[in-house]
Amino acid sequence: xxxxxxxxxxxxxxxxxxxxxxxxxxxxFFEEYCLEKFRSLNENSNITVxxxxxxxxxxxxxxxxxxxxxxxxxxxxxxxxxxGVFHPKVFLFTKGKNGRLIIGSCNFTRPGLMGNAELAICVxxxxxxxxxxxxxxxxxxxxxxxxxxxxxxxxxxxxxxxMSRDSTWLIxxxxxxxxxxxxxxHNLRTPLWEQIISKVxxxxxxxxxxxxxxxxxxxxxxxxxxxxNPKKIKIFTQNGITTMTHNWVTNRLFDEGILEINLxxxxxxxxxxxxxxxAIIIKSKDSYLLGFGSANFTSPAMFRTAMDGNVEIFLVxxxxxxxxxxxxxxxxGNTAVHLDNKEMLNSSYTGSxxxxxxxxxxxxxxxxxxxxxxxxxxxxxxxxxxxxVKVRLSFKEDSDMLWxxxxxxxxxxxxxxxxxxxxxxxxxxxxxxxxxxxQDNGNPILSNTILITNLVDIHSGKNLRxxxxxxxxxxxxxxxxxxxQELVNWGSExxxxxxxxxxxxxxxxxxxxxLFSSGITREWDISRGMRNLGERNLFVFNNLHETAIxxxxxxxxxxxxxxxxxxxxxxxxxIHIMLAIGGVISVQIxxxxxxxxxxxxxxxxxxxxxxxxxxxxxxxxxRQLIDIFCFQYVRNMISTYGLDEVQKxxxxxxxxxxxxxxxxxxxxxxxxxxxxxxxxxxTDSGNLVIPKYFHWCILAEEQWIELKNExxxxxxxxxxxxx
Numbered sequence: 001x002x003x004x005x006x007x008x009x010x011x012x013x014x015x016x017x018x019x020x021x022x023x024x025x026x027x028x029f030f031e032e033y034c035l036e037k038f039r040s041l042n043e044n045s046n047i048t049v050x051x052x053x054x055x056x057x058x059x060x061x062x063x064x065x066x067x068x069x070x071x072x073x074x075x076x077x078x079x080x081x082x083x084g085v086f087h088p089k090v091f092l093f094t095k096g097k098n099g100r101l102i103i104g105s106c107n108f109t110r111p112g113l114m115g116n117a118e119l120a121i122c123v124x125x126x127x128x129x130x131x132x133x134x135x136x137x138x139x140x141x142x143x144x145x146x147x148x149x150x151x152x153x154x155x156x157x158x159x160x161x162x163m164s165r166d167s168t169w170l171i172x173x174x175x176x177x178x179x180x181x182x183x184x185x186h187n188l189r190t191p192l193w194e195q196i197i198s199k200v201x202x203x204x205x206x207x208x209x210x211x212x213x214x215x216x217x218x219x220x221x222x223x224x225x226x227x228x229n230p231k232k233i234k235i236f237t238q239n240g241i242t243t244m245t246h247n248w249v250t251n252r253l254f255d256e257g258i259l260e261i262n263l264x265x266x267x268x269x270x271x272x273x274x275x276x277x278x279a280i281i282i283k284s285k286d287s288y289l290l291g292f293g294s295a296n297f298t299s300p301a302m303f304r305t306a307m308d309g310n311v312e313i314f315l316v317x318x319x320x321x322x323x324x325x326x327x328x329x330x331x332x333g334n335t336a337v338h339l340d341n342k343e344m345l346n347s348s349y350t351g352s353x354x355x356x357x358x359x360x361x362x363x364x365x366x367x368x369x370x371x372x373x374x375x376x377x378x379x380x381x382x383x384x385x386x387x388x389v390k391v392r393l394s395f396k397e398d399s400d401m402l403w404x405x406x407x408x409x410x411x412x413x414x415x416x417x418x419x420x421x422x423x424x425x426x427x428x429x430x431x432x433x434x435x436x437x438x439q440d441n442g443n444p445i446l447s448n449t450i451l452i453t454n455l456v457d458i459h460s461g462k463n464l465r466x467x468x469x470x471x472x473x474x475x476x477x478x479x480x481x482x483x484x485q486e487l488v489n490w491g492s493e494x495x496x497x498x499x500x501x502x503x504x505x506x507x508x509x510x511x512x513x514x515l516f517s518s519g520i521t522r523e524w525d526i527s528r529g530m531r532n533l534g535e536r537n538l539f540v541f542n543n544l545h546e547t548a549i550x551x552x553x554x555x556x557x558x559x560x561x562x563x564x565x566x567x568x569x570x571x572x573x574x575i576h577i578m579l580a581i582g583g584v585i586s587v588q589i590x591x592x593x594x595x596x597x598x599x600x601x602x603x604x605x606x607x608x609x610x611x612x613x614x615x616x617x618x619x620x621x622x623r624q625l626i627d628i629f630c631f632q633y634v635r636n637m638i639s640t641y642g643l644d645e646v647q648k649x650x651x652x653x654x655x656x657x658x659x660x661x662x663x664x665x666x667x668x669x670x671x672x673x674x675x676x677x678x679x680x681x682x683t684d685s686g687n688l689v690i691p692k693y694f695h696w697c698i699l700a701e702e703q704w705i706e707l708k709n710e711x712x713x714x715x716x717x718x719x720x721x722x723x
Contacts (some may be wrong), residue, residue, distance in 0.1 A: 027068035117266035119277035362447035537595030
């Protein structure tokens with residue numbers, strides 16, 4: 001093992017994406033030194049820093065001069081809330097075909113990177129040139145995705161997706177290569193200890209432990225003895241800073257000579273270093289197992305899961321030969337002094353220092369600046385006076401602004417921001433919390449405080465979320481609909497117009513790697529943003545119509561390419577394009593339904609004529625979709641590849657096509673109800689009459705029956721493809 005200079009490693013090569021898992025965090029060091037000095041971060045526009053929630057709260061709520069100024073602008077600072085602490089130390093950097101991974105015991109702090117005695121590994125990857133450690137990168141990226149599953153935010157999801165879009169090699173293929181020499185472990189579901197001992201072949205001769213932190217009582221030793229029954233357990237720690245108590249010296253295993261405790265010193269040349277490394281070595285008959293990472297030799301770290309302990313990671317290297325010498329790794333200066341009695345031990349243990357987060361009546365999850373609004377996800381309890389709900393913004397210069405809520409619905413809140421507020425949010429990290437009163441007694445109730453997310457691309461100066469919408473939507477059906485839902489619910493007409501204009505799903509035969517999709521749901525609800533707009537939906541509908549039709553026509557041509565030239569491998573891409581077309585049409589039709597529900601004034605003859613014309617266009621596009629799908633594409637695929645293979649390739653996604661077709665059938669009934677019950681047309685003579693379809697309109701009875709029958713044929717084909 002060679003000495004690793006993390007400062008040099010982080011300084012020499014630039015990357016476009018980074019995810020940093022660290023327990024402690026110093027915003028001044030990170031923003032003023034790391035972002036300036038390290039090339040791995042300096043030119044990097046996609047940086048995510050994951051930290052423990054208690055650290056996050058102490059950082060953003062601490063003294064003003066120590067608070068971050070660039071968090072959630074230049075980089076994402078994302079808190080993880082667990083029973084114990086969020087404690088892994090993993091740094092992943094990627095750029096196109098290249099990647100770098102640093103895993104070990106070091107936090108991303110000045111002591112962790114430059115001052116402490118740490119144990120870490122740095123491995124590099126280059127696609128098509130160097131397959132070594134590829135499965136390690138796969139495992140780490142999968143782990144980050146699992147973290148996002150458990151502790152999500154839309155910004156965290158977006159950052160991970162951007163990383164894997166640029167470096168698709170992060171996603172393993174159908175048969176990924178296996179690197180058996182080193183394995184990445186985590187405790188999200190299974191304790192690290194259980195995973196480690198499953199790799200050990202008894203009998204165990206010795207176990208070596210390197211750690212600074214220990215439980216108050218040595219209960220874990222008896223677990224080790226029970227599971228492995230080693231002849232010797234040798235602990236290496238540093239006197240004066242270790243949390244080992246006298247109970248570790250006054251126990252049966254110590255008295256019997258099974259437990260040996262070594263007090264060591266650590267130096268970098270002539271500078272003394274504090275021990276922060278964490279590792280174990282298990283010696284079996286013919287080989288050694290080495291494990292190291294973030295987990296100290298404590299119960300919450302090594303013997304529990306994330307559900308009831310810390311979140312930890314460990315690397316395991318198995319099969320080290322018998323000429324490996326553990327003492328050289330754990331005590332490189334050969335300074336160990338055997339601890340003979342408790343008087344020799346100088347412990348730093350002061351009792352539990354667990355941080356207890358303050359509970360709040362309102363849980364604030366995420367707040368994102370979208371043009372001139374803040375979009376907030378929060379859990380609002382019942383019994384709140386909704387008229388009293390306000391958002392408080394705290395800016396870097398220690399000034400506050402209080403704004404009323406524009407819309408409060410379910411667990412989503414919109415708040416309009418003044419131009420001055422937007423300037424301040426764009427300038428530096430900004431805090432937000434929700435304030436309200438209880439309905440029955442008027443007592444104040446507050447939310448937790450978080451940072452507003454307003455990530456900006458350092459190269460273009462544009463909002464990152466906007467930049468990524470089109471890229472994300474082009475990846476898969478689910479991502480397309482979630483972007484579409486986000487844009488509709490945010491009520492951003494200009495962004496939606498840009499999206500429809502430039503989103504261009506490519507025709508693909510080769511299967512796209514299954515990219516990360518954590519936090520993305522198949523339960524789409526596009527109605528919330530429409531309800532917020534009320535009658536204005538009709539205005540937005542008209543403004544978007546031409547661009548929506550262009551999107552539909554552009555992608556119908558792509559479906560025709562699948563019909564003419566495609567193979568069975570292109571079925572997932574065909575489904576993606578088909579459902580995207582259906583989704584855009586559905587949004588437009590539902591917009592009119594929402595707008596008509598809120599319409600107060602009668603329509604003019606010309607207005608009703610225009611709506612009829614546009615309805616005719618949209619439903620005719622559905623007709624084209626059904627024809628291409630049922631009578632061209634599916635028929636060709638079955639004829640060429642057989643029903644069984646086509647069923648297999650459509651898989652569960654066929655249900656989404658079924659849902660789309662069934663949804664189309666509901667639209668006429670909704671429109672008809674509004675037409676006969678609510679809508680009125682003002683004639684040239686000033687009379688108010690019920691709007692009519694006329695015989696040529698696709699919503700007229702005879703025309704609709706034809707379309708309904710065609711949709712029925714489509715549903716029959718879907719049923720045939722359903723396994």
